[in-house]
Amino acid sequence: MDSIPYKALTPETVATRLGDIAAVRAHAGPPESWKVVEVGDGNLNLVFIVTGAQGQVIVKQALPYVRLVGESWPLPLNRSFFEYHALIRQAARAPGSVPEVYHHDEAQALVVMEFLADHVILRQSLMAGTRHPGLGAFLGRFCAQTLFRGSDLGMDTAERKRDLALFAGNIELCDITENLVFTDPYFAAEMNRHTPALDPVVASLRADRDLKVAAQHLKAAFANNAEALLHGDLHTGSVMVSGDRARVIDPEFATYGPMGFDVGMLIANFLMAALALPGHLDDRAERDSYRDWVLQTATEMWEHFSAEFTRLWRTERRGILYAASLFEDQGDGLGAEQARLDRLAAIWRDALGFCGVEMHRRILGLAHIAEYDQIEDEALRATCEARGLVLGRALVIGRGSIRDMAEVTELARHIMERDYL
Ligand code: SR1
Ligand code: MG
Secondary structure (H helix, E strand, O other), rough: OOOOOOOOOOOOHHHHOOOOOHHHHHHOOOOOHHEEHHHHOOOOEEEEEOOOOOOOEEEEOOOEEOOOEEEEEEEEOOOOHHHHHHHHHHHHHOOOOOOEEEEEEEOOOEEEHHHHHHEEEEEHHHHHHOOOOOHHHHHHHHHHHHHOOOOOOOOOOHHHHHHHHOOOHHHHHHHHHHHHHHHHHOOOOOOOOOHHHHHHHHHHHHHHHHHHHHHHHHHHHHHHOOOOEEEEOHHHHHEEEEEEEEEEOOOOOOEEEOHHHHHHHHHHHHHHHHHHHHOOOOOOOHHHHHHHHHHHHHHHHHHHHHHHHHHHHHOOOOOOOHHHHHHHHHOOOOHHHHHHHHHHHHHHHHHHHHHHHHHHHHHHHHOOOOHHHHHOHHHHHHHHHHHHHHHHHHHHHHHOOOOHHHHHHHHHHHHOOOOOO
């Protein structure tokens, strides 16, 4: 397919167009046996499940526009190239945490990858009240391993500069994040939407000078601080789960940015899942118990991130920064520990800020989340969303003084008991 110009696949054309690719046949069997369905429910791409005599594969193909909006919003196909490069780096840095890639076709903007049998999108699971043992640990380790090993702490200067240049090409997807996450929620941008009953809270947020300034400081950090290769869109729709197994998918927004971005986005999506539970679980006792599990999972995510980051700092710090020749080699292990704590504190502070703006944009911007959108009772939805807006603001503004996840979850529990409309 490399030689022909890009053409979007359909279920009917997948077998003809991919049937000769050995890597695909090896996993799905002969194309005559394939059954193909398109299952993409994300904002951007086509996703096909190919079921053949020998097994199943996923074919993900970029469309030349934003699927959520339509052809009026063109989007470059090269996001598939960045997704492929991010996936192979994540597989090397956090083995077993992402689907295996079988084939990439740059011209056709597609990646053929492992089908994750029995897995569902975590966001769906969080609405259904399903527990996944070890999820926080998995996500914390994934973040620490991909972010540490994809940064100046783990990479030498040549590898790092080359990679930074490569991912600098993911321009339009960065532009989406810069606008949709950090700017649009804070004014009446054209594509924004929100539940009408939120109007008074929205007006007060948009008139909140400190919040707007803070959101722009966070945008500056996202745009200027190329600290590590990020997943770039690490919400609970980018995680698939089955019992105690999990994988991270969809890194097409990959870019170099601040480590706290991935971590903060994950925390935000767990907090919103907890805040939206009154719309999904009717039984009070069941809901409270599940809320505790969700908040505990977010807490464990941060704790495992922090512990794994610490382990990597002590055992794999062979990159450009904080050279052992300045610290351990001089008998100054304490200096290295001081530097580590400073770096973790900076990541934590950033993460809280990114967490807050992610909560705002999922309620006020273009791209909402199912946990809120699927609450049919509009008054209840507005009540849950208003709590999200209030918590988001508290995290952005309080990011310099909130010390740990215990304080975050305490704040969340306090806000959950109140009505802001
Ligand atoms: C126009 S794309 C909107 C959102 O969908 C993606 O999943 C990202 O989260 C992006 O911000
Ligand atoms: Mg996605």
